Amino acid sequence: MSLKLVPALILMAAPAMAQEGSIIVQSTTSTANSGLYDYLLPMFEEQTGIDVNVVAVGTGQAIQNARNCDGDVLLVHAKPAEEAFVADGFGTERTDLMYNDFIIVGPADDPAGVAGMTDAQDAMTQIAEENAMFASRGDDSGTHKKELALWSDTGVDPAAASGQWYRETGSGMGATLNAGIGMGAYVMTDRATWISFGNKQDYEIAVEDDEDLFNQYGVIPVSSEACPSVNADAAQTFTDWLLSAEGQEAIGAYQVDGQQLFFPNATDSNAPDDNG
Amino acid sequence: MQDLAESLSLAIALVLSGDADLIEIVALSLRVSLSATMLACVLGLPLGALVAIGRFPGRGAVLVAMNALMGLPPVVVGLLVYLHLSRSGPLGFLGLLYTPTAMIIAQTILITPIVAALARQALEDLHSEYAEQFRSLCLTRMQTVGALLWDGRFTLLTVGLAGFGRAVAEVGAVIIVGGNIDHLTRVMTTAIALETSKGELALALALGIVLLALSFAVNAGVQGLRVSAAARGAHV
Amino acid sequence: MSDLTMDMAGISDAPRPLLPLSVTGLRLSLGGDAVLDGIDLRLTAGGCTVVMGPNGAGKSLLLKALHGLLTPDAGEVSWNGTRAPAATARQALVFQTPVLLRRSAAQNLDFVLRARGGDRGRVVELLDHVGLADKARTPARRLSGGERQRLALARALATDPEVLLLDEPTASLDPASTLAIERIVAEARDRGMRILFVTHDTGQARRMADDVVFLHRGRVAEHAPADRFFPTPSSQPARDFLAGRIVV
Numbered sequence: 001m002s003l004k005l006v007p008a009l010i011l012m013a014a015p016a017m018a019q020e021g022s023i024i025v026q027s028t029t030s031t032a033n034s035g036l037y038d039y040l041l042p043m044f045e046e047q048t049g050i051d052v053n054v055v056a057v058g059t060g061q062a063i064q065n066a067r068n069c070d071g072d073v074l075l076v077h078a079k080p081a082e083e084a085f086v087a088d089g090f091g092t093e094r095t096d097l098m099y100n101d102f103i104i105v106g107p108a109d110d111p112a113g114v115a116g117m118t119d120a121q122d123a124m125t126q127i128a129e130e131n132a133m134f135a136s137r138g139d140d141s142g143t144h145k146k147e148l149a150l151w152s153d154t155g156v157d158p159a160a161a162s163g164q165w166y167r168e169t170g171s172g173m174g175a176t177l178n179a180g181i182g183m184g185a186y187v188m189t190d191r192a193t194w195i196s197f198g199n200k201q202d203y204e205i206a207v208e209d210d211e212d213l214f215n216q217y218g219v220i221p222v223s224s225e226a227c228p229s230v231n232a233d234a235a236q237t238f239t240d241w242l243l244s245a246e247g248q249e250a251i252g253a254y255q256v257d258g259q260q261l262f263f264p265n266a267t268d269s270n271a272p273d274d275n276g
Numbered sequence: 277m278q279d280l281a282e283s284l285s286l287a288i289a290l291v292l293s294g295d296a297d298l299i300e301i302v303a304l305s306l307r308v309s310l311s312a313t314m315l316a317c318v319l320g321l322p323l324g325a326l327v328a329i330g331r332f333p334g335r336g337a338v339l340v341a342m343n344a345l346m347g348l349p350p351v352v353v354g355l356l357v358y359l360h361l362s363r364s365g366p367l368g369f370l371g372l373l374y375t376p377t378a379m380i381i382a383q384t385i386l387i388t389p390i391v392a393a394l395a396r397q398a399l400e401d402l403h404s405e406y407a408e409q410f411r412s413l414c415l416t417r418m419q420t421v422g423a424l425l426w427d428g429r430f431t432l433l434t435v436g437l438a439g440f441g442r443a444v445a446e447v448g449a450v451i452i453v454g455g456n457i458d459h460l461t462r463v464m465t466t467a468i469a470l471e472t473s474k475g476e477l478a479l480a481l482a483l484g485i486v487l488l489a490l491s492f493a494v495n496a497g498v499q500g501l502r503v504s505a506a507a508r509g510a511h512v
Numbered sequence: 513m514s515d516l517t518m519d520m521a522g523i524s525d526a527p528r529p530l531l532p533l534s535v536t537g538l539r540l541s542l543g544g545d546a547v548l549d550g551i552d553l554r555l556t557a558g559g560c561t562v563v564m565g566p567n568g569a570g571k572s573l574l575l576k577a578l579h580g581l582l583t584p585d586a587g588e589v590s591w592n593g594t595r596a597p598a599a600t601a602r603q604a605l606v607f608q609t610p611v612l613l614r615r616s617a618a619q620n621l622d623f624v625l626r627a628r629g630g631d632r633g634r635v636v637e638l639l640d641h642v643g644l645a646d647k648a649r650t651p652a653r654r655l656s657g658g659e660r661q662r663l664a665l666a667r668a669l670a671t672d673p674e675v676l677l678l679d680e681p682t683a684s685l686d687p688a689s690t691l692a693i694e695r696i697v698a699e700a701r702d703r704g705m706r707i708l709f710v711t712h713d714t715g716q717a718r719r720m721a722d723d724v725v726f727l728h729r730g731r732v733a734e735h736a737p738a739d740r741f742f743p744t745p746s747s748q749p750a751r752d753f754l755a756g757r758i759v760v
Contacts, residue, residue, distance in 0.1 A: 024374055024455070033474050038458075055374060055455035056470075069363030070373055174473025199475030229363050229371070307538045409611040411581055414601040427614040480686070507650075 001025045013082035022051035023234045025199045026063075026071035028142055028157060029172050032056030032218070034192040034261050039254045042087040044241055050234045057174060066090060066220075071228035074220040077190075078142035090227070091220035092236075095243055098251050105206035106176075106186040107193060112185070119128055120210045121153045128156040131165045135180030135187045138168025142215075147188045148211065190215050192261035195217035217262070219243070242266075290430035290482055291390050291489075297484075302490060305463040308376055311446040312383035313391075320388040321432060324395030325421040329403050342396065347388030350382075350448030357382040357453045374455040379463070382449040387439035392420055394435040399424045402431075430502050444491060462491070519602050530591040530599055531557035531706055533578070537587035540573055547573050549730035551587070560697070560707035562717045562738075565727035566749075566759045569711045572608075574727065575677050579605045580707065591675075595725055601628075604673035608680040610664030614650035617644055621653050624670050634670065642666040642696060651678050658689025675706045682716065694719060714754060718742055726750040728759065 031037060032054055041052050055065065059076040066074045067090050074091060076082060086094045104123060106114065112132035114123040125132050136158070137144040151158050158166040167175045167185060173193045180187035181201050189197075194205070207213075221239045224232035241247045246262035255261070287288060289300055298491050327338055359365050361373040361381075362510035372378045391431035402424055426434065464487040471480035519574040525672050538551035546569045555561055563571050576582045578589055580596035587598040591639065613620050642662040647655060652663060661681055668676060678697065697720065701707045710719055717724060720732040729747040733738045745751045752759045 024329050024457075029473065033470075053374065053457040053460050055457060065362075068365070069368070128453055177475060178472065178477075197475040198479075199477050227363060229368070241332070374526075406611055408608065409582060412579060412600065412605045413624060413627065415627055423613060423623065 010075055019236055021049050022053060023072035023231050023238060023266060025052055025054045025073045026066045027054050027056050027075045028062060028077055028217075029056045029174070030077070030143075030190045030193045031075060032033045033174055034196045035175045035256065036192070036251070036254055036262060040247070040250055042243075043250060044247075047062065048234075048241070050237060050239055052186030052238060058137075058139050059145075060099060060140040063241075064223055065259050066273050069229055070224070071185045072232075073238055074222060075145070075217065077215055077217045078145055079216055081142075082220060086089050086220060088151060089224055089225065089236055094218050094220045094276075095239070096265055097217045097219040098240055098248075098264045098266070099214060100191045101208070102143070102188055102213040102215050103191050103205050104188050105179075105180075106184055106206040107184050108202040108204055111184070112186065115204070116204045118209045120150050120207055120212050120245065123207045124150060125156060128154070128158065128165070130163070131161075133165050133167060133180075133183055134158070134177055135165060135172065135185040136168045137176050137184065139172070142170075143173060143188065143254050146215070148180055150188075153212075156251075174194045193257075195259050195261055196256045197230075216265075278407055279478055279481065282478045283485060285483035286478055287485035287489075291423065291486060300459065301462055301464055301467050302486065304334075304376060304461070304488070305444060305446065305487070306463075308379045308450070308465060309383060309465060310439055311380045312443045313436055313440040315380065315384040315437050316388040316391045316443075317432075319384070320391030320439070321395050321425055321435075322421055323388075324392040324397075325399050325424050326417070327392070328396045328399040328424065329407075329420055339396070342389055344391040346393050348386055349387065350386055350446040350450075351452065352384045352453030353382050355451035357385065361453060374454060374457060376454070376463055378453040379450045379461060380452045383443040383446065386449055387443050391435055391439045394438055395428075398431045398435060399428050402428050416505060430505060433498050433502060437495055440494060441477060441491060444494075446489070461465055468481070516737075523536070528592060529557065530594065530602055530661040532556065532592055534590045534592075535578070535587070535597075535731070536590075537708045538574075538577060538584050538589060539586040540570075540577060540582060540584050547730050548577065550731055551730070552734065553732055555706075558704065559691075559722035560701045560709055560720050561723050561725060562714060562721035563708065563710045563725045563727060564714070564717050564750075564753070566753060567712065569727040571712075571727055572679050575605065575679050575708065575710055577602055579677055581605070583620050590606065599643040599666075603677060603745075604668035604671050606661070606664050606668050606679065606681045608658060610660050612660060612663060614653060615651065616649050617652050617655065617659075618648040620663060621670055623665055624667050628671050630670055630672070633666060638666045638670055641669070643692060645697060656689075657690065657756075658685045659758065660691065661685060662696070665693060669700065676700060677708045677710075679710045680712070682711075682713075727752070731758065 006083055018197070033056065037054050040152050045051060054273050055071065057065065059078045059081070062074060063081055063085055065071055065086065074085065082094050112127040112130040114126050116124040136147055167183065169179045171179065173189055174197065177187055177189060177197055178199060181199065181203055186206065210239065217241050219242055221232065221235040222230045224230050243266040249267055251262050251264040252260065289352065327342065328334065357378060358373065360367045361378050362368055362371065363373070406424070415423070447469050450463055451466045451469060454463070454466065456462050456466035464483060467485070468480045468483045471483060517576060533555040535551050535553040538548050539546060551574060563574065565571050573582060577584055578596060580600040587677050591599040599748065613623060617639060620633050621638050622632055624630070625632045625634060636645065639648055642665055643668065644659060644662055652660065655663060665681070676697070678739040685693070694716070697707060697709065711717055723737050724732040724741040725732055726747065726749065733749045734745060734747040736746065741750070742754065745754055749759050
């Protein structure tokens with residue numbers, strides 16, 4: 001470790017100056033982990049020369065980071081929290097971007113006997129009654145909020161069984177799937193993450209096709225009034241592109257294993273609106 | 277076990293293919309962690325030496341603090357650095373969050389106590405040998421520190437390696453302040469965390485094997501330096 | 513200690529000479545046992561004083577107390593009015609086992625010359641003076657015992673001390689090395705440097721001493737010119753010691 005290296009390394013450590021055309025997207029993990037950005041961003045960057053840097057964290061943390069002005073665009077899936085973000089002046093405007101749905105996956109031997117059910121609340125009630133294991137995100141993410149809303153419909157209080165059949169991992173979707181699969185638990189996940197997930201083992205989709213499992217993603221440029229440091233022009237350009245016919249088409253065209261992961265609905269005013 | 281074999285062959289294939297993304301990630305890991313190690317040495321070695329030779333009130337408390345800080349949880353360091361570098365934080369105007377510089381800062385904070393505490397221990401032993409002679413020569417504190425650092429340099433290499441090992445292996449701090457942004461702040465450990473969360477366990481393990489190999493290479497390089505120096509008798 | 517380095521200097525800068533040395537009622541105990549038990553001593557300028565005595569008499573401790581490395585429990589060491597710790601920089605001490613830096617012989621000297629503001633060009637001259645010119649690049653810790661002690665002596669001389677203190681410098685050396693050391697020390701004395709030389713080797717004491725301080729049980733048993741001490745020691749411990757009897 002020659003001392004002659006020191007100046008060189010410190011030079012190398014010089015801040016990577018934010019380029020004029022670069023933005024940070026505070027994003028939920030499912031869109032990043034599913035590979036959607038790897039597919040979309042090269043097209044956008046090619047056209048505009050704007051570099052898009054994605055920070056993929058849980059929805060709760062993404063919103064908090066954006067409130068700290070540490071992002072230019074917010075792309076998450078928790079509509080009430082997103083609307084609060086705009087109402088508090090941190091975002092210019094929230095727009096529906098795309099949707100997919102949540103599913104409940106479980107082991108092939110299906111200990112709670114819920115495979116094939118299409119009513120999420122019934123299935124979850126049955127899981128609770130059978131004391132079958134259920135792994136929850138437990139991290140205040142969009143998926144976690146959705147799951148809690150469904151539990152509250154059932155009248156079951158899973159928190160009472162926390163640490164018994166109800167296991168809160170306090171982790172991201174992928175980590176929760178890994179943990180759930182490791183302990184043979186049912187897990188509620190968004191379909192995009194599941195399709196592109198690489199460690200499925202003997203797990204299969206147990207519950208799907210319930211309207212209540214609808215999962216809406218929204219996009220919000222961070223307000224330059226609340227956060228003067230944001231690259232507002234580039235953020236708006238990116239948002240507009242996602243919402244444009246071309247961006248929407250690209251989202252719809254993205255597939256993993258021959259399956260479409262996200263359904264664009266920026267202009268679809270008939271989209272079901274029940275993801276409380 | 278099947279996973280392990282698969283990961284090993286995947287790791288070898290990755291390295292042999294010279295995958296551009298992998299090279300970028302490895303290079304950033306080295307750049308961030310070596311820079312942090314250098315800075316931690318610049319700060320921590322003189323600090324350790326000063327405490328090693330010092331006889332001052334509260335020295336015991338300083339020793340306890342230094343040793344305790346060796347156990348700083350990376351995620352706590354990450355959070356503290358995030359809160360300072362965030363646009364809404366006191367240093368937000370620097371625009372450093374989500375840059376390699378932020379990662380270097382976090383890792384420097386993480387490992388400086390390790391470097392200082394281990395240096396203190398090593399140099400205290402050396403100083404007990406030199407102290408009487410140095411007092412006879414009426415050396416100043418700075419001259420004493422300088423002589424100890426230079427004469428202890430080969431032991432301190434190991435201290436630096438311990439710091440580097442901790443830096444290059446941690447994920448908690450860099451993922452918070454770096455954001456694991458592809459082509460910008462993704463390093464080996466955050467890439468491993470990402471692949472794990474995607475359920476790509478074999479690929480994650482393969483990256484882990486590459487990281488381990490990297491650590492071996494750095495340690496072997498330093499060991500080579502020591503051996504050749506020992507052959508010249510420089511630190512007999 | 514740092515403030516001392518500024519006035520380390522040489523004889524020319526010294527406001528007044530360090531000699532005579534006056535030691536009165538010096539007491540020092542380690543671990544409860546008194547090892548210096550009331551030393552009274554007066555040394556005048558010039559020459560080589562040999563400090564003798566059986567093991568445990570307190571010879572090394574006396575030397576370190578005079579040099580200012582040990583703080584006495586009682587009594588006073590006054591170098592012509594300057595208290596011991598304030599005079600350290602104007603003296604050099606050669607230890608029985610030299611502590612050398614982990615670098616080459618030349619770099620060991622260069623380090624001291626640089627630290628003490630000396631002329632760094634003297635490295636070659638100093639090495640030559642102690643017969644180590646061909647070992648300049650050898651790591652100090654690869655030198656033989658005799659070579660190491662000569663390097664330590666060169667380092668001591670590099671600081672231009674007014675007083676040179678030596679603590680059994682040849683105790684574990686071969687005869688040739690011992691002779692070399694003695695010659696260099698004698699030459700320094702002849703140039704006017706004040707020498708204090710601790711030894712328990714009677715032959716060496718006879719060769720080196722102008723006067724002898726004989727310590728016994730932490731006290732000065734006898735202080736006499738060499739030409740009187742060796743033929744007619746006046747104290748019983750010194751007579752026993754010179755006669756080869758065990759002195760307790």
